[in-house]
Amino acid sequence: MSAIPRYAHGSRVPGWDMPADLDKDPATIPGVGGSPSPEVPEGLRKEIEERMALYPDPRSAILPALEAAQRVHGWCSPDALEQVACVMRLTPAELAAVATFYDMLETTPVGRHSVYVCTNISCSLCGADELHAAIRDAAGDDDEFNVRPFECLGACDIAPMASVDGVYVGPLTADDIPQLLDDIRAGRPVLPDKQLARRLVADPRANGSEFPLHPAEHERGGA
């Protein structure tokens, strides 16, 4: 969403609504009532239709459908919205309203690889703000990356942490950053030793001796 130009005192600069063609009728459902039907990639159409069949009200599939379209297009582009709208028989406006609400749905073009750095309270107590700045600087203007601060990702036990294309890694230090970015660029698993998937539960009473434990990923130093 492009920012609406405003004066210093907050009022909108006249003409802010010019990009929206107010003379035009609102967009209708693509492919219905004579409006042109966009070409929808077959895989995407199938995924959306399967999803719609799972719910009593097919509109419940809007979020999964937008996520699927974002996977195909890289972001919720006007084309992506139009394709989803065509399959789901909704107006693109309805989808845009939903897409603008959720943090994980991108409404502007972004880098292919998302790096969400948690900067909420627990992580920031452990230095997440500095970590985010360092990762952002290290990634520089490489447009492969979408480095952004994120609200609590639910992994405060590995603070400070980041979610790299959905894979949780932590606790991260500044020394991990070059390896992190290299792993992403090379398409390797990111920082395998620091992935959350490999961590054991912290409670020492939880795991008994009735089965062999994973190799020692158990201990974690100070906070």
Add this chain to the structure above:
Amino acid sequence: MARAAKTATTDSTRAGGPPMLLLRDIDEPGLNTLPVYERRGGYKSLRKALAMTPQQLLEQLKASGLRGRGGAGFAMGTKVSFLPQGDMDKYLVCNADESEPGTFKDRELMQKTPHALIEGIAIAAYAAGITQAFIYIRGEYVLQADVLDAAVREAREAGYVGENVLGSGHRLSLVVHRGAGAYICGEETGLLDSLEGKRGNPRLKPPFPAIQGLYQGPTLINNVETLATVPSIVAMGGAEYAKLGVATSTGTKVVSISGHVQKPGNYEIELGIPSREIVHGLAGGPPDGRKVKCWFPGGSSSPVLTGDDLDIPYDFDSLAKAGTMLGSGAIIVADDQTPILDVALKVAKFYRHESCGKCTPCREGTNWTVEMLERIDAGEATPMDLDIMASVQEHIIGNCLCVLGDAMAMPIGSIVAKFRPELEAHMERARLRRGLNGAGASDAALAAQGVVAAGAGTGPYPEAHH
């Protein structure tokens, strides 16, 4: 503090602690798959439940005294009994949108023992006569959602979920639904709107979801941990479960502890043990040489407590009596080197970002609170601003459709009340710094003026001595 009904269990050996109902051997390889879960006695509770009538099952749940583990702490059995009887489309929604800052217990449960959750859902659905269930999991939990998808598939193939659950004639469909990043979708009615494919705006209550929820049908909404506890309750019997914990807070609870502690993570505790046992005993306390300055007992939405409050028993009612809440069971510890303003600002900014904007007190209140806190840091505030800020918090509480605004107002209100001298000192320092050269004087320059130098995060940060 008052009596600690439970004796302390400093001994962190397996033998010494409470029974492990949720975390027992949770890292056993393959526990996320059906064969291992079944070998360990999984789905026996479902068979036992299906042999009872729904009414008998409901009595067991009520007898257990289990209170919701998501934040509000409402009695689970009572909630189930609110659903109307009879043949109609009723829904069960498992709230797996775990977004409360500091909380990560459901993540561990879903990732490592997804079948416990599915079994709990199947049992609860049977008790309430529900045939359609959804797990609404936050979109960021990719791994956990994948694990759940696979587990649901296994359960369906084995007949624990589907057209005819274990030949009982009971029907249950179960769908894993991924969110897309919005804290407000953890609020139950915001979650329902989101699940219906809309923006996650909370609804006016009443009608409560138990009467009119998803697709306008009666809906039972429970947290992951609550539902994952249900199989244990059925296995041991409600009355037996109620013997764990203390009278009004029964059972065990997985506590997520993070921030300035040496061993952050999830710990299963018996409700009612002294908070000190968790913060210092289990999690090892703050790093050496530092002290607990403040802690959130139940996620960032709970009013803060100080290091002097660590003897409060960790259960719903004791914490409520102390003016705070158990919430989601997420303890966040900040040590004595943390400027309290940083904590307040982080919390306020989070709620500003996550406010859905529907109700004015929350939308505007969160924004102005952030601006006022920033003004303190910039040296543009006066002590009167603290009074205004406190009054803004009071005007948010109870005036919105949901409690998101309250969730900022309560901790900020408590920070202003408990740390006012430090906030005033911070304000004064920032004002002097700004006044000396307009933009920002060095600590040395301030020291020359007799102002105590204490840059953010660089030293102990108590009340300044003027």
